[in-house]
Amino acid sequence: MKPRLASLTCALLLALAPLAHAVTLKVANQGDAVSMDPHSLNESLQLSFTGNVYEPLVARDKKLGLVPGLATAWKQISPTVWRFELRPGVKFHDGAPFTADDVVFSFRRVAGDGSDMKSYTSSIKEVRKVSDLVVEIETLTPFPILPDVLTLVYMMNRAWCETNKAVTPVDRRKGIENLASFKANGTGPFRVKERQPGARTVLVRNFQYWDKVDGNVDEVVFTPIGNDATRVAALMSGEVDVMEPVPLQDVARLNTSPALTVLQGPELRTIFLGMDQKRDELLFSSVKGKNPFKDVRVRRAFYQAIDIEAIRSRVMRGAATPTALMVAPGIRGFVPEMNKRLPFDPEASKKLLADAGYPSGFEVTMNCPNDRYVNDGEICQAVASGLAKVGVKINLQAESKATYFQKILSRNTSFYLLGWTPGTYDAHNVLSSLMATPTDKGQGQFNLGSxxxxxxxxxxxxIQSETDQPKRNAMIAEAFKLHADDVGHLPLHQQALAWGMKKSVTLTQLADNMMFFKWVTVKP
Structure with missing residues (x-):
């Protein structure tokens, strides 16, 4: 063999070496990640999946603690200014270096039109470049939890977005797509190899990744399987290695299999109902000329018509914790002494409706996903059944999250179901995103009933600026009490996680339901 040919052959063998014993992880979920654009939808599955491709400045470890991500260090240099030192030597998947220009661009993109992540930047006044590897973030007021807020703000490459006409995010409300919907160029441990929306997405390892990977997965094949029975069958037959959620009725059966196991744990997500409280007339109701949800008596009547214990025991098979609060235990600011629901009382509900001028009830459409949360369609059916008993006729519209989110995020709804995990693990996120009056800057962005x-x-x-923790907690409790007295939303429960997997798979289950493939090991 000639020397030059030999050297080329060796180089080729070295390039292919990582693939010689490639480990593939096959994952199924009841729904799909609806876009590869990391700023297009503020939803856990979406952020979990794209979080394997894109990365934030500040990351979280296996215990949800803050750790350096694309920033190696950060500090407050004044009450409203934070300085972030960026990690040197990081490259995007196309080989472009990661710099401060990409950070400034990414934050501008997140705060811009079409972004579903605006609520994470609503407190930010300016992001400016100090040098190629240093940026400063100035907030409108002192904001001590800023690093917590940044953990879901993923960095994109400015030049790639400009070249591919993806400078603005995909707008889920308008159904607008661009190349970032299907392609990706992140800094993360995996890159997108193949994207077939609704069918399958393939990720492969980024062997130029800057960090150590605590796992052995080289390829991930992600498949949405909406039907519960089909998803379980795929796991039992070996067609997939990991799937979630496990249908509650199948948990015990899967746990008896010698080759399978179900990993269960509490989730920080709260499932709740929202109501349009802004329009003078509901879009989808038999009531004309006024909006019944503007009356607190009607909202309270709906609350007391819901048999939460029946939902917990029958629909959720015990895998849910009823709640009176919009945050879960484990979230900073949770107030245990306030976690007492209004009693289930159909007679009181009927009286409240009569007092509000609806002695015979009324008709209203309820929007609900059927492939996003655990038994979400069944939960909505149970709510509709309870309301029917007090005279309220619910026209239930259950649909895939692929179309559901587009509808409700545009506020094209009168009554809806949603789940929320505060990305900051702090009560301020819920107050700012779900309870605050909506503005065009991102405040109240998911307060869909206004x-x-x-x-x-x-x-x-x-609360955003307060550093005295007891004083801050007291203000959080006060805000929660005001919201509860107003019956601003109808909290239901915190659902439990249930991931099914082969016993040959080792992974980390986080309470926010994020699945990071760099922490997965598949044994032969």
Missing amino acids: YSNPKVDELTLK
Whole structure:
């Protein structure tokens, strides 16, 4: 063999060496990640999946603690200014270096039109470049939990976005797509090899990744399987290695299999109902000329018509914890003494409706996903059944999240179901995103029924800046009480996680339901 040919052959063998014993992980979920654009949808599965491709400045470890990500260090240099030192030597999947220009661009993109992540930047006044590897973030007011807020703000490459006409995010409300919907160029441990929306997405290892990978997976094949029975059959037959969620009725059966196991744990997500409280007339109701949800008596009547214990025991088979709060235990600011639901009382509900001028009830459409949360369609059916008993006829529209989110995020709804995990693990996120009066800057972005209480808004701003923890907790409790007295939303429960997998798979289950493939090991 000639020397040059020999050297080329060796180089080729070295390039292919990582693939010689490639390990493939086959994952199924009840729904799909609806886009590869990391700023297009503020939803856990979406952020979990794209979080394997893109990365934030500040990351989280296996215990959800803050750790350096694309920033190696950060500090407050004044009450409203934070300085972030960027990690040197990081490259995007196309080989471009990661710099401060990409950070400034990414934050501008997140705060811009079409972004579903605006709520994470609503407190930010400016992001500026100090040098190629240093940026400063200035907030509107002192914001001590800024690093927590940044863990879901993923960095994109400015030049790639400009070249591919993806400078603005995919707008899920308008159904607008661009190349970032299907292609990706992140800094993460995996890159997108193949994207077939609704069918399958293939990720492969980024062997130029800057960090150590605590796992052995080289390829991930992600398949959405909406039907519960089909998803279980795929796991039992070996067609997939990991799937979630496990249908509650199948947990015990899968646990008896010698080759399978179910990993269960509490989730920080709260499932709740929202109501349009802004329009003078509901879009989808038999009531004309007024909006019944503007009356607190009607909202309270709906609350007391819901048999939460029946939902917990029958629909959720015990795998749910009823709640009166919009945050779960484990979230900073949770107030255990306030976690007492209004009693289930159909007679009281009927009286409240009569007092509000609806002695015979009324008709309203309820929007619900059927492939996003655990038994979400069945939960909505149970709610509809309870309301029917007090005279409220629910026209239930259950659909795939692929179309559901587009509908409700555009506020094209009167009554809806949603789940929420605070990405900051702090109560301020819920107050700012779900309870504060909506603005065009991202505040109240997911307050889809436009609940509004000026005192809650005032407290939310104060909580954002307060560093005295007891004082801050007292303000959080006050805001939660105002919201509860207003019956601003109808909290239901925190669901439990249930991931099914082969016993040959080792992974980390986080309470926020994020699945990071760099922490997965598949044994032969």
